[in-house]
Each structure stands twice: as C-alpha cells, then as structure tokens.
Amino acid sequence: MASLAGRNAIVTGAATGIGRATAQLFAQRGAKVVAAGLQPQELDATVKAITDAGGEAVAAHADVSDPEAIAEVAATARSAFGGADVLVNNAGVYPLGHWHEMTADHFDDVFRVNVRGYQLLAQAVRPQMLARGGGAIINVSSVTFWTGMGLLSTYIASKGAVIGLTRAIAREAGADNIRVNSVAPGAFATAASAIHADQEKLWREVLEAQALKRRGEVEDVARVIAFFASEDASFVTGQTLLVDGGWMFG
Numbered sequence: 001m002a003s004l005a006g007r008n009a010i011v012t013g014a015a016t017g018i019g020r021a022t023a024q025l026f027a028q029r030g031a032k033v034v035a036a037g038l039q040p041q042e043l044d045a046t047v048k049a050i051t052d053a054g055g056e057a058v059a060a061h062a063d064v065s066d067p068e069a070i071a072e073v074a075a076t077a078r079s080a081f082g083g084a085d086v087l088v089n090n091a092g093v094y095p096l097g098h099w100h101e102m103t104a105d106h107f108d109d110v111f112r113v114n115v116r117g118y119q120l121l122a123q124a125v126r127p128q129m130l131a132r133g134g135g136a137i138i139n140v141s142s143v144t145f146w147t148g149m150g151l152l153s154t155y156i157a158s159k160g161a162v163i164g165l166t167r168a169i170a171r172e173a174g175a176d177n178i179r180v181n182s183v184a185p186g187a188f189a190t191a192a193s194a195i196h197a198d199q200e201k202l203w204r205e206v207l208e209a210q211a212l213k214r215r216g217e218v219e220d221v222a223r224v225i226a227f228f229a230s231e232d233a234s235f236v237t238g239q240t241l242l243v244d245g246g247w248m249f250g
Helices: 017-028 040-052 067-081 104-131 153-176 199-209 218-229
Strands: 008-012 032-037 056-061 086-089 135-140 178-185 240-243
Touching: 008 017, 008 067, 008 104, 017 032, 017 040, 017 056, 017 086, 017 218, 032 040, 032 067, 040 056, 056 067, 067 104, 086 104, 086 218, 104 135, 104 153, 104 178, 135 153, 135 218, 153 178, 178 218, 218 240
Parallel strands: 008 032, 008 086, 032 056, 086 135, 135 178, 178 240
Antiparallel strands: none
C-alpha cells in the first residue's frame, strides 16, 4: 500500500465519483487534501468524510474552466497546507451528442474544462511543487479514446488531448523533479455513465468486452492514482495506464 504521508494534494472533481474516492484514499494514506469541485454540498460531504475519519482536508469550490478560480484553488493549497506537491486533474464534463450537431461553443466549453483547466492548474501549482522539491501530476483521461464510442466525439477528443498534454508536460517537467502521468478509466457507476439512457445495455456490453467479468469500483481507479502520486512510482513519468478491467488491450 503506497504511503502518501507528508504529501499535500489537490484533487479536482472531488465532490463525487472517482474524485471523491481519490480524495478519501489520499487522506487515508496520510496526505492532506484540497478537495476542489463545483457542487458545494457534495464537496463539503467529501471533506466531512475525510475529517470524521481523522484526516485533513479543506474544500475549494471552483469551476476549473475559470482561470481566476484555478488561481484560488492553488492559493487555498498554499494557505491551508503550505503548498501542494500532488495534483490530480480529474474534473470533467461528459456531454452526449452527434458529432455533426456539435457547435463551436460546445466544443470550446468541453475543452475549457477537460484540457485547458488541466494545463492551467498544473501551471498554477508548479511554483509550489518547485518549492517543495518536486511533485506528481496525475491527469484523468478515458478509455473511450481507444474505443471511439459514438455520441462522444468532443469528449473523446478532449481525453485524447489529455494524453498528449501529459506526455508533453512530462518531457519538460522531469528536469524539475515533477512526474506527470495519466489514468484512463473504463466504465464505472458515476454521474458520467448515468447519462446513458439504456443502463442495462451499457453494462451488458461493457462486461462482455472486459476481460474481468465484474463492474469496476471508483476505488479501483483511486488506488492507481495513489500509486502514481507515491514514491513507488518515483521513476515513472509520461505514462497512461488503462484501468478498465481489460476492456482494451492496446
């Protein structure tokens, strides 16, 4: 079990799903956590669950498509814990729609959250990581980059961009002792998967495609993120690991 004692982490999209599971697991393993997200009540519930269990966490209510909000998240990490050395870029939007009906504004809205937000938050936290001797950035992509599912063209394009962004930043940031990796989750019971109208069909097809014949839990992804954040991954950077039960074999 990878220890995160002594680490200060920012986790975006921490109100629910993978983000909440990651924030809670980080705290269980000794990290201090800034839980960032949009839904105040759910976000406060994440923080309460952590503090009730004896961990340390604060909430940062923020929209990562807003550069000013991103600066406030970084400022919260500095004021609460003296700065962050781990960043989990997990916040995202997951809109369905036919590719030929997507507007320019829709495309821009998705990329502002799913790509630009990742880049800007990494930039905002970099000075803190440098001051702490290095750090780890974990970006959440998606297995849909490999599957090419219909009705998700803009989302999938953004998640492919996340993988490219991860590799490019990793190449430069290594000199600063900052590691940058990504995880690509498969199908999980989150708000994103809930937007599919036919849930029975979705899960039947997912289980047929997976090598492991069980539904994944968000904790399965959180554990991989924790590995990338820990010293157990101290010589790993620029990588993308699929956490999909063997849905894709590459």
